[in-house]
Amino acid sequence: MGNENSCFSKEDGKTRETMAEATKALQGRISLAHGAGGKSSAELLDLIFSKIELKNTPGGIGIDCAEDSALINLVDGSKTIAFTTDTYTVKPLFFPGADIGWLSVCGTVNDLSVMGAKPVAVSCSLVIEEGFPVQDLEKIIGSMNRASKTAGVPIVCGDTKVMEKGSIDGLIINTAGIGEVADLVRNSGAKVGDTVIVSGPVGDHGIALLSVREGLSFETLLESDAAPLNTLMQSIPLPHAAKDPTRGGLNSALNEIALKSSIPSSHALGRGIEIRIDEDKIPVRKEVKAACAMLGLDPLSVACEGRVVVCTDKPTETLEAMKSHPLGKGAQAIGRVTEKTGKSKAGVFLRTAEGGTRVLRMQDEVIPRIC
Amino acid sequence: MGNENSCFSKEDGKTRETMAEATKALQGRISLAHGAGGKSSAELLDLIFSKIELKNTPGGIGIDCAEDSALINLVDGSKTIAFTTDTYTVKPLFFPGADIGWLSVCGTVNDLSVMGAKPVAVSCSLVIEEGFPVQDLEKIIGSMNRASKTAGVPIVCGDTKVMEKGSIDGLIINTAGIGEVADLVRNSGAKVGDTVIVSGPVGDHGIALLSVREGLSFETLLESDAAPLNTLMQSIPLPHAAKDPTRGGLNSALNEIALKSSIPSSHALGRGIEIRIDEDKIPVRKEVKAACAMLGLDPLSVACEGRVVVCTDKPTETLEAMKSHPLGKGAQAIGRVTEKTGKSKAGVFLRTAEGGTRVLRMQDEVIPRIC
Numbered sequence: 001m002g003n004e005n006s007c008f009s010k011e012d013g014k015t016r017e018t019m020a021e022a023t024k025a026l027q028g029r030i031s032l033a034h035g036a037g038g039k040s041s042a043e044l045l046d047l048i049f050s051k052i053e054l055k056n057t058p059g060g061i062g063i064d065c066a067e068d069s070a071l072i073n074l075v076d077g078s079k080t081i082a083f084t085t086d087t088y089t090v091k092p093l094f095f096p097g098a099d100i101g102w103l104s105v106c107g108t109v110n111d112l113s114v115m116g117a118k119p120v121a122v123s124c125s126l127v128i129e130e131g132f133p134v135q136d137l138e139k140i141i142g143s144m145n146r147a148s149k150t151a152g153v154p155i156v157c158g159d160t161k162v163m164e165k166g167s168i169d170g171l172i173i174n175t176a177g178i179g180e181v182a183d184l185v186r187n188s189g190a191k192v193g194d195t196v197i198v199s200g201p202v203g204d205h206g207i208a209l210l211s212v213r214e215g216l217s218f219e220t221l222l223e224s225d226a227a228p229l230n231t232l233m234q235s236i237p238l239p240h241a242a243k244d245p246t247r248g249g250l251n252s253a254l255n256e257i258a259l260k261s262s263i264p265s266s267h268a269l270g271r272g273i274e275i276r277i278d279e280d281k282i283p284v285r286k287e288v289k290a291a292c293a294m295l296g297l298d299p300l301s302v303a304c305e306g307r308v309v310v311c312t313d314k315p316t317e318t319l320e321a322m323k324s325h326p327l328g329k330g331a332q333a334i335g336r337v338t339e340k341t342g343k344s345k346a347g348v349f350l351r352t353a354e355g356g357t358r359v360l361r362m363q364d365e366v367i368p369r370i371c
Numbered sequence: 372m373g374n375e376n377s378c379f380s381k382e383d384g385k386t387r388e389t390m391a392e393a394t395k396a397l398q399g400r401i402s403l404a405h406g407a408g409g410k411s412s413a414e415l416l417d418l419i420f421s422k423i424e425l426k427n428t429p430g431g432i433g434i435d436c437a438e439d440s441a442l443i444n445l446v447d448g449s450k451t452i453a454f455t456t457d458t459y460t461v462k463p464l465f466f467p468g469a470d471i472g473w474l475s476v477c478g479t480v481n482d483l484s485v486m487g488a489k490p491v492a493v494s495c496s497l498v499i500e501e502g503f504p505v506q507d508l509e510k511i512i513g514s515m516n517r518a519s520k521t522a523g524v525p526i527v528c529g530d531t532k533v534m535e536k537g538s539i540d541g542l543i544i545n546t547a548g549i550g551e552v553a554d555l556v557r558n559s560g561a562k563v564g565d566t567v568i569v570s571g572p573v574g575d576h577g578i579a580l581l582s583v584r585e586g587l588s589f590e591t592l593l594e595s596d597a598a599p600l601n602t603l604m605q606s607i608p609l610p611h612a613a614k615d616p617t618r619g620g621l622n623s624a625l626n627e628i629a630l631k632s633s634i635p636s637s638h639a640l641g642r643g644i645e646i647r648i649d650e651d652k653i654p655v656r657k658e659v660k661a662a663c664a665m666l667g668l669d670p671l672s673v674a675c676e677g678r679v680v681v682c683t684d685k686p687t688e689t690l691e692a693m694k695s696h697p698l699g700k701g702a703q704a705i706g707r708v709t710e711k712t713g714k715s716k717a718g719v720f721l722r723t724a725e726g727g728t729r730v731l732r733m734q735d736e737v738i739p740r741i742c
Contacts (some may be wrong), residue, residue, distance in 0.1 A: 036533075048495075063527055078449055083549055127458050137401065152425075155425065156433045157441035161500065162405050266586060367550065
């Protein structure tokens with residue numbers, strides 16, 4: 001089986017390290033940062049990609065592309081299927097606005113949706129700690145059911161495992177998902193001149209979680225934004241690139257789009273792209289700003305679970321469509337895609353509220369178990 | 372979305388309990404038995420099935436059928452896709468003959484294969500404990516790679532999460548898989564007159580694991596049988612029913628086939644089926660027998676991870692094809708499918724070596740974390 005669509009082949013060596021370097025970068029032991037969605041996570045992925053030889057189906061998009069879903073061309077070429085997986089280890093299991101069950105269905109529906117796929121089915125694999133209250137399990141399965149009905153996507157298969165008390169912290173859920181692709185969207189597709197649009201305020205999910213963990217309280221209840229984005233995505237004009245800013249937040253999502261859209265195979269001409277966003281225009285709730293100030297976090301690096309950021313050449317129609325959808329009422333154009341300038345390797349630039357410009361670097365912040 | 376192919380609808384009330392009964396049966400807390408593949412596992416599944424409303428795609432086979440894979444008919448009806456998921460929590464991570472990485476790819480390839488599907492792609496979702504040695508991770512990913520190459524099935528997408536030290540016991544892996552279905556095989560398809568064939572000795576995997584846990588040693592090394600069954604399944608004549616005897620072993624596999632093949636919707640006439648097997652004919656290695664005697668286990672209830680049991684009306688060709696495949700050299704015809712007799716609810720009868728006949732009941736044995 002070939003690897004025709006390899007995303008990080010040796011030719012793109014600058015974007016990914018070799019296996020030996022990746023191992024070295026991991027320094028012998030896995031740390032929480034390797035799961036936090038930033039730089040260390042990318043190093044861990046390098047190691048995994050380097051070990052797997054059959055990374056995709058012929059002509060498909062495989063694991064080394066690190067897209068939100070893989071793409072599989074069926075044997076007769078008649079259909080392209082999107083396929084994705086995600087394990088949810090979020091803590092606490094119940095948090096303002098949602099729980100791990102709701103999150104686990106939404107997250108996988110969203111990974112399919114941002115690729116332009118119509119989600120068709122999800123799976124549900126539970127790992128449960130011995131002694132876990134059946135009542136809590138019922139609530140969580142009930143939330144999975146509500147998310148499945150809200151998205152209109154059935155839960156068609158599953159698995160349950162029980163681990164001895166102390167071997168797993170409560171419960172974790174893996175959901176995988178399958179979608180049918182008509183019009184493909186890739187996170188490597190951003191083009192010079194595109195407008196960058198985010199569908200709503202960022203960071204709500206991460207801060208809603210952290211507020212429970214840290215015992216913060218707000219004047220108004222801050223709820224997780226977790227929601228299935230399939231109908232929103234289907235209502236907007238086909239974007240050039242899309243991503244849901246989950247682990248690592250808007251920061252990681254934009255850096256990934258900028259990096260991937262600058263890989264030689266992704267564009268015919270030019271030196272790649274940069275993304276330039278305006279701090280003033282990025283929607284962030286005041287509770288999120290306040291909590292981030294208190295906790296020393298950057299709201300742009302805090303996870304959302306019901307937002308999407310798109311790069312599009314149809315900004316007016318996209319904004320209009322988003323704003324007329326319940327999940328896109330807070331949509332904002334936050335910046336533009338420009339041609340790469342100078343020698344800087346940086347991909348994302350933030351024009352600050354004070355009028356300066358700074359590089360928005362992918363962080364290695366440890367906010368573990370937010371998804 | 373409809374539920375046209377519901378497997379355990381209210382009409383089949385005898386085979387599945389109502390939600391309230393299922394909750395009651397769970398008695399407030401999840402126990403290890405709920406994950407062991409026996410009676411309690413079935414009760415836990417009842418609870419989950421009862422909570423999920425969208426259980427399948429239109430015309431497909433969904434979660435309530437508890438087949439090894441779900442079946443999804445694509446929108447234009449041109450293709451049927453098999454979809455399955457499994458989380459591997461096996462302990463220890465490394466065991467004679469294999470490790471969790473090898474097992475996780477084989478298991479999912481097998482769940483597709485026993486449905487008559489050609490596996491097309493698998494996913495790989497890792498949950499890793501903080502502090503886990505990178506070297507062990509490399510070995511495990513290396514084993515996933517070898518299994519992927521052996522089966523000829525690429526690993527196309529993945530996910531990695533890290534949990535705090537003490538929150539997860541080492542590492543667990545979820546793999547989901549997609550296959551293309553040409554000729555469907557269901558575990559509800561067994562027919563009166565079929566011969567029951569198992570592809571090799573049973574219980575090797577479970578006893579190889581337990582031997583490490585319990586410190587047993589054998590004269591010869593007993594290795595796990597874990598292996599990808601896709602090429603074996605593709606080499607035999609299409610059976611009426613097939614199942615890989617994993618959790619709960621041959622016992623659970625045969626009881627499930629007997630139960631499902633007796634559901635009214637599965638057959639037009641008659642009172643259902645029984646499966647009658649001969650203890651003398653069931654291949655069990657002497658090391659497995661000895662270890663089971665020592666541990667008080669029934670070899671027929673111990674897990675395999677590279678065996679398949681089929682019900683077929685072409686026993687000669689099936690045995691010949693199996694024996695000419697490296698994974699089927701130890702294949703044996705072990706019994707027959709007969710018409711249900713008398714009033715007994717039992718589905719599987721064992722003719723013992725001593726000449727008696729006893730009911731082989733699904734056990735509720737706790738051999739946790741063998742897969």
